[in-house]
Amino acid sequence: MNFTFLKAIGSSRALLLINGCADNSADKDGNGVIDSKERAAEMNYDAFIPMKAGLWETKVVFDDINVPTLRKAQKQQIMDAVAKSASSQSCLTDAEAKKPGADFFGGDGAEKCVYKAFDVSGQTVNMKLSCAMEGMGTVDMALAGVMGETEFIYDSKVDVRLPMVGTVAMKGKTTGKYVGACPAS
Template identity: 75%
Template sequence: MKMIMTQAVLPAMAVLGLASCADSSADKDGNGIIDSQERAAEMDYDAFIPMKPGLWETNFVFADINVPTLGKAEKQRIMDELAKSASSQSCLTDAEAKKPGADFFGGTGAEKCVYKAFDISGQNVRMKLSCGMDSMGSVDMELAGVMGETEFNYDSTLDVRLPMVGKVAMQGTARGKYMGACPAS
């Protein structure tokens, strides 16, 4: 299954060349990490509202990037490039839409992510996760917003940590919208 959020963000960080506090709402064993079983239990417990199966389009817009050495035009160019890279389309099957896998929000590369908070309460979603980007560094993300049957809207804060650059802070939003039936493959 293709992701709607993190799959878009991790490849976008590669374009730059260049992301946390623990929450225990879903952390049943108290170790500060919410594993896939705890995320699945949280989705069951908090009555996740199913999404509509079909084609979904995600658009990511970065509102701010903190790179003191870059000018305003350079920052805007990077944010535009990241937004272009992060925007995507994906199809949800009937089964995935009724109950997305616990790693639905992690997508490609989710095996490199550690969830520190994961709270789904009806349409409200809040999560914190840290993801490795191989030798390129890591990204810490905090996502909060509302998910509905045909759209979602998340505010996000990202801290990208790069070996040679240090920390780059970014803020933005991700908006997803149901577009209709998936194209025939």
């Protein structure tokens, strides 16, 4: 199986979360898409609680996948591969910890995704985004959870839409924790 779609999900740092009633207050122009300026304004507006600067470790575990045509072992293999790709370590500078970029929550490349919902209020994070996968389809993510100065936990819902396969739907949890100072460069 080709795991190119892992890059669209990969390096996920703080999120693959689900929220049934996300607040779309960030969509100031009402066009249904929350652009980078609207996401930045949302981070400033809703009293984001700063994270601790330093090295953060993110782990993703999927516990459910819906692909009727695959056997249980194949499903587990896909969930494990996506989780491994999405798990990561990343360093936050002092400035980033006070106001991380909105793409921090969606992983590498998330700044190119289309955000349908984006709400960061204090310790609560809710968002929905859709990311194109270089001619292969799309990844839709719904992210919801809580974060604090040194840890976060999110419920995750990921739908990978592949032209020849259909939708691969996965659910799980993403956890993150501060692990110490960033390594010297």
